[in-house]
Amino acid sequence: MQELIRFQKKEEVALLTLNRPEKLNALNYATNDRLLALLDDIESDSSIRAVILTGAGERAFSAGGDIHEFTESIKQGVDTAVKEFVHRGQTMTSRIESFPKPIIVAVNGIAFGGGCEITEAAHLAIASDKAVFAKPEINIGIPPTFGGTQRLPRLAGRKRALELLLTGDRFSPERAYELGLVNQVVPHDELIQQAFKLAKRILQHSPIATARIISAVTRGINATIGEGLEIEKEQFARMVSTQDITEGLTAWIERRQPIYSGQ
Secondary structure (H helix, E strand, C coil), rough: CCCCCCEEEECCEEEEECHHHHHHECCHHHHHHHHHHHHHHHHHHCCEEEEEECCCCCCCEEEECCHHHHHHHHCCHHHHHHHHHHHHHHHHHCCCCCCCCEEEEEEEEEEEEEHHHHHHHHHHEECCCCCCEEHHHHHHHCCCCHHHHHHHHHHHHHHHHHHHHHCEEEEEEHHHHCCCCCEECCHHHHHHHHHHHHHHHHHHHCCCHHHHHHHHHHHHHCCCHHHHHHHHHHHCCCCCHHHHHHHHHHHHHCCCEEEEEEE
């Protein structure tokens, strides 16, 4: 049986590859569930400090939800559709967004619907120059359901997001960069290499500090500035008694590279 998501570990980085290329890596329920299970395993594995998520094949990162599958859920009524389709997708993107280890999406082709929403939720994203994005849910008579109506306006601004959400128009990787959806656009053949290069730049720092930053940003972005500052203070306070903060400060004073233990 074909693996729905291929898992490879390269040093301290997990490379996850959505593996339904014949379906443009559409996110069926089993793929969503498998991704959540892999993230649970990765979170508890201290030897893995970052995740890169990409798609199999040359055509797509992910074309979004599996329309044939969720159509059957919709036919069964509101409760089933929300439970099987919406709740599952929102749980997945929320897990990605709040994951304590950095997740870098490497967009290697089509990123439509749920594929675009994963990109929005991830901490960082790099796009191939062959990537293409869209929010096409309106073309099948539904709004986005994996967080796209909420995260894209926060990244791109209300009016620019609404244009994409209400037209379903495709947009280029360069436009995705302008909108703040991706961090870089790179030549297609260099995509995974550049994703690992970005991960390596992050991994030189304390894994505890990395997790605290992710938590502060994820929790604080929708809070008032006062609430956000309290979150920031809380995350700093959790660092004070760690070995990593002592090592970071000592290394700076001694003018050497720190060696972090993650404790």
